[in-house]
Amino acid sequence: MEENLNYEEIIMTIIAHAGSARTLAMQAIKSAKNNNLANSYDFLEKSNQEFLNAHKIQTKLIEEEIKGRKVELSLLMVHAQDHLMNAMTVKELAEEFISIYKKINRG
Secondary structure (H helix, E strand, O other): OOOOOOHHHHHHHHHHHHHHHHHHHHHHHHHHHOOOHHHHHHHHHHHHHHHHHHHHHHHHHHHHHHOOOOOOOOHHHHHHHHHHHHHHHHHHHHHHHHHHHHHHHHO
């Protein structure tokens, strides 16, 4: 873990990346709905990158705990995990919606 970041900053970084991932996934769905598949795939790729950024931080926290450095369980941490799981769900749904809109728009 980066030493210059405090615990709350680390958690807020997870929340920020997860929130961006969710927003980008929703933009991907809206683009697909408007028959702009190129943009939808671009938004989906950006969403995936934001999700991976959040997930990497989460993984580092888990690794720290495995090493015996307990991570404080706080309401803020629960909130971050909520955001991360929500982002994953919306991203997965976006993939499905894009696939459906692609089939519909083919005629």
